[in-house]
Amino acid sequence: MTHSLEDINAKVKAIAARNPIYAEISQWVGDLLSATVEASKDFRPSDLKLNFDPLPEAWYQGKSLLNPEELSLDWEAVSALYKRLVELVEKREDGRRQAEGLLKAIEEKHNETPVVMKAALASNFEAIEASAKAFNIDSPVLALLLRLSLRPSLLIIAQAVLEHLDLSLWHHGHCPVCGSAPRLADLSGEGGKRRLHCSLCETAWPYPRLRCPFCENDNREELSYLRAESEEGLRVDLCGRCDNYLKTMDLREITGPVILPLDDVATWHLDIIAGKNLEDKSEGLSRAT
Numbered sequence: 520m521t522h523s524l525e526d527i528n529a530k531v532k533a534i535a536a537r538n539p540i541y542a543e544i545s546q547w548v549g550d551l552l553s554a555t556v557e558a559s560k561d562f563r564p565s566d567l568k569l570n571f572d573p574l575p576e577a578w579y580q581g582k583s584l585l586n587p588e589e590l591s592l593d594w595e596a597v598s599a600l601y602k603r604l605v606e607l608v609e610k611r612e613d614g615r616r617q618a619e620g621l622l623k624a625i626e627e628k629h630n631e632t633p634v635v636m637k638a639a640l641a642s643n644f645e646a647i648e649a650s651a652k653a654f655n656i657d658s659p660v661l662a663l664l665l666r667l668s669l670r671p672s673l674l675i676i677a678q679a680v681l682e683h684l685d686l687s688l689w690h691h692g693h694c695p696v697c698g699s700a701p702r703l704a705d706l707s708g709e710g711g712k713r714r715l716h717c718s719l720c721e722t723a724w725p726y727p728r729l730r731c732p733f734c735e736n737d738n739r740e741e742l743s744y745l746r747a748e749s750e751e752g753l754r755v756d757l758c759g760r761c762d763n764y765l766k767t768m769d770l771r772e773i774t775g776p777v778i779l780p781l782d783d784v785a786t787w788h789l790d791i792i793a794g795k796n797l798e799d800k801s802e803g804l805s806r807a808t
């Protein structure tokens with residue numbers, strides 16, 4: 520979903536009011552995000568052949584419509600946006616140190632495509648981390664810049680594809696458009712219906728509340744959740760079978776819409792809580808054996 524600059528500003532303010540610890544980082548990510556929205560006009564609607572009438576039978580069986588690794592994007596526009604974002608990073612304290620490495624990171628290409636961009640499309644976080652190490656830059660900053668520079672193309676594609684899909688027919692835990700894993704969930708409406716948000720193309724689709732999207736486990740005894748102290752509307756859902764977790768925003772308590780890149784950084788403490796929980800669990804297990 521595309522968001523306006525006003526939506527982004529309102530979200531940045533709401534995050535700062537809710538949790539002042541995130542005021543600075545959310546302002547920074549909001550500025551980067553606004554730059555991607557301003558750049559979106561340089562991206563043409565995709566020339567993908569969107570011939571999905573009828574939909575391939577495999578989609579109903581759970582095969583996403585697109586494979587992000589195979590997308591041919593306008594790499595010139597994507598790289599130009601990436602460079603614009605690096606300029607914004609450079610203005611920050613400590614940014615100068617990173618800028619040079621960040622620019623080098625996209626120089627290695629395979630068939631015109633920067634290799635590390637391909638890694639971002641494939642959600643290959645090990646490859647991104649290796650590249651960050653090689654160029655002496657912070658891996659989360661590299662990952663964020665890659666994701667944001669790919670964002671306009673991916674959102675345009677997802678929007679075009681979604682016109683062909685009836686999401687109520689999709690019952691899987693991965694994205695119906697691009698097949699990537701969800702990064703956040705939200706609850707809304709009466710009874711709190713759950714939607715998952717794709718980590719890559721930001722498509723949102725409905726999914727049962729009491730089922731793990733990563734392993735489809737629906738045994739209630741293995742599903743639990745944790746909350747940050749004194750924080751309404753935010754929690755992290757845990758699966759005891761596959762040990763994955765999903766951060767959840769309850770939009771009956773927190774004002775929407777979800778703007779994934781911003782809401783993701785403004786809930787880092789939930790990633791920490793989930794990581795800590797997993798550590799405690801594995802310690803418990805090793806004590807028990």
Ligand SMILES: [Zn+2]
Nearest residue numbers: 694697717720
């Ligand atoms: Zn997706």
Ligand SMILES: [Zn+2]
Nearest residue numbers: 731734758761
């Ligand atoms: Zn699971």
